[in-house]
Amino acid sequence: MDPVVTACVLIIGNEILSGRTQDTNLAFLGRSLGELGIRVREARVVPDIAEEIVAAVNACRARYDYVFTTGGIGPTHDDITSECIARAFGVPLERNPEAVRRLDAHYGDPAKLNEARLRMAAIPSGATLVDNPISAAPGYQIDNVFVLAGVPSIMQAMFEQLAPRLKSGPPVLARTVSCRVPEGTIAEGLGALQQRYPALDIGSYPYFGVGGFGVSLVLRGTDEAELERATGELCALVRSLGGEPTVTVGQA
Amino acid sequence: MDPVVTACVLIIGNEILSGRTQDTNLAFLGRSLGELGIRVREARVVPDIAEEIVAAVNACRARYDYVFTTGGIGPTHDDITSECIARAFGVPLERNPEAVRRLDAHYGDPAKLNEARLRMAAIPSGATLVDNPISAAPGYQIDNVFVLAGVPSIMQAMFEQLAPRLKSGPPVLARTVSCRVPEGTIAEGLGALQQRYPALDIGSYPYFGVGGFGVSLVLRGTDEAELERATGELCALVRSLGGEPTVTVGQA
Structure with a gap:
């Protein structure tokens, strides 16, 4: 590590x-x-x-x-x-x-x-x-x-x-999965994902705007392959709940 | 007090x-x-x-x-x-x-x-x-x-x-004196003003923008009469240094 x-x-x-x-x-x-x-x-x-x-x-x-x-x-x-x-x-x-x-x-x-x-x-x-x-x-x-x-x-x-x-470490990489699934609906699956990927930092940031509500789910970590796998699983979770995931590279 | x-x-x-x-x-x-x-x-x-x-x-x-x-x-x-x-x-x-x-x-x-x-x-x-x-x-x-x-x-x-x-105190009142006198030019007189008015909190905030540079001098305190007196003295200081003070009520 x-x-x-x-x-x-x-x-x-x-x-x-x-x-x-x-x-x-x-x-x-x-x-x-x-x-x-x-x-x-x-x-x-x-x-x-x-x-x-x-x-x-x-x-x-x-x-x-x-x-x-x-x-x-x-x-x-x-x-x-x-x-x-x-x-x-x-x-x-x-x-x-x-x-x-x-x-x-x-x-x-x-x-x-x-x-x-x-x-x-x-x-x-x-x-x-x-x-x-x-x-x-x-x-x-x-x-x-x-x-x-x-x-x-x-x-x-x-x-x-x-x-x-500066003495730097491995860069912190991020993926953002945005969707319109309510935070309370995805919370259980998201918590389970965090438990499966303890080295990642997974955050959930709801937004409310004129275009309606949604949530940005941000995954951060230093291992790109692991990040990609977790992002894939998160997209599958969003779809299983009837949502349409949009993935952005970075913490959009 | x-x-x-x-x-x-x-x-x-x-x-x-x-x-x-x-x-x-x-x-x-x-x-x-x-x-x-x-x-x-x-x-x-x-x-x-x-x-x-x-x-x-x-x-x-x-x-x-x-x-x-x-x-x-x-x-x-x-x-x-x-x-x-x-x-x-x-x-x-x-x-x-x-x-x-x-x-x-x-x-x-x-x-x-x-x-x-x-x-x-x-x-x-x-x-x-x-x-x-x-x-x-x-x-x-x-x-x-x-x-x-x-x-x-x-x-x-x-x-x-x-x-x-909430248990509140006397409201914090503010005056902002804006001018184009360089911060380093007004610093001495401003420090002396702060010493004469220890109950006030006097801050100096330079800005740099497309319209040029300037400084916002903010006076904060709870005694309105004292605040007005100090603001008047500050305006006189700005003028003595060739500046044109603009006074705003609040921390503009």
């Missing part, structure tokens, strides 16, 4: 908890890491309170192979992620010369590189920078923790830079 | 962690609870693994005034929230007669109320039902934990039913 590589996503920011901002970083990281064979096993959203961030970083980095944080690395007073990461690791926060150089080149005018912007060059000692091709201020890696921006376009660009550094 | 009423949102489901499904329940609950003066202080997303759910429920219910769970109360094998809630509270899971009656009325045909669907009537002992006006299968409250559906339309309908039961 392949060793499973696990990750946790730590979303930092009052604006996510208050509902002002709809987080989309978790879904992006869940999909992108899944393609690399890394399973996101937990996510936490924490406020801009230092003790909360430090505690969450330390709890999560001890439990998972990787932790990805998003948010709180900008120039304003509410951007406190880096000081919290330094505290969590018990290392000093240092002005990183390479980060200063990148900010300097980005702003082009030394007068613009004020104390607030220089906060974005304060990086925990021992961290390795992660490029930010959009707005220069870098993310970084310290041990198994990756510290990324909160703005989705910047976070995604940073992720592309760091992805090659 | 008014006592702050706090909440935690616990999102249960592999599909959120894998990125298959974009969660929107946290943002809805964050906004809706904020309007009632209840602050969401943490959110966690946990997989369909019993030990993880039980541990998260117990950690969160001890720390916050309320916990709201979403997901995992349907009829299929991956719906394990209720058994986990029962384990977390150390109470039996019982077939609730009123829940059975509602399901019976909803399906209209006893043959349809199979074992899988009856799982939706298995409720931890001592819980109080929360109506589900859409698909009958109820949510419930046990102590300070509210157990809700994962499908957003059903979760929202359940929330409307339970909202009057």
Whole structure:
């Protein structure tokens, strides 16, 4: 059995908890890491309170192979992620010369590189920078923790830079079987299928829309042949209940 | 000073962690609870693994005034929230007669109320039902934990039913000052404003879009007069930096 590589996503920011901002970083990281064979096993959203961030970083980095944080690395007073990461690791926060150089080149005018912007060059000692091709201020890696921006376009660009550094597992493959059989009708057979295929993760996601109701049955696993067999059995189950299965590759 | 009423949102489901499904329940609950003066202080997303759910429920219910769970109360094998809630509270899971009656009325045909669907009537002992006006299968409250559906339309309908039961605090009011002053330029003055108004929560959220860049500065608090004063000072700060502030009521 392949060793499973696990990750946790730590979303930092009052604006996510208050509902002002709809987080989309978790879904992006869940999909992108899944393609690399890394399973996101937990996510936490924490406020801009230092003790909360430090505690969450330390709890999560001890439990998972990787932790990805998003948010709180900008120039304003509410951007406190880096000081919290330094505290969590018990290392000093240092002005990183390479980060200063990148900010300097980005702003082009030394007068613009004020104390607030220089906060974005304060990086925990021992961290390795992660490029930010959009707005220069870098993310970084310290041990198994990756510290990324909160703005989705910047976070995604940073992720592309760091992805090659990750230890990946066998990619998580998925098949989705959609049908209009009610969830309560297929539940018994679906549970039996899950028992026959314990290595697969089988989920049932009902939907209700203007086009009527239905259910997406998602099978996930790393062994393609096993996935295909289980998908075939699931299609037969759907047909036996009077449904018309539609199979999609991926978690449609 | 008014006592702050706090909440935690616990999102249960592999599909959120894998990125298959974009969660929107946290943002809805964050906004809706904020309007009632209840602050969401943490959110966690946990997989369909019993030990993880039980541990998260117990950690969160001890720390916050309320916990709201979403997901995992349907009829299929991956719906394990209720058994986990029962384990977390150390109470039996019982077939609730009123829940059975509602399901019976909803399906209209006893043959349809199979074992899988009856799982939706298995409720931890001592819980109080929360109506589900859409698909009958109820949510419930046990102590300070509210157990809700994962499908957003059903979760929202359940929330409307339970909202009057909540102990609420003074509503959280917000003002948003938008401008095109770069974040790094306004950061110093914004930090000083936060120091002058420690009871307010002032956040800075940059945006980058086809219409150019800008920043939304959000002030949140419960004292409207103080909020107005701080908003006025912030507008003056924006103008002193050559910007044009636009004020919106709420967290635009």
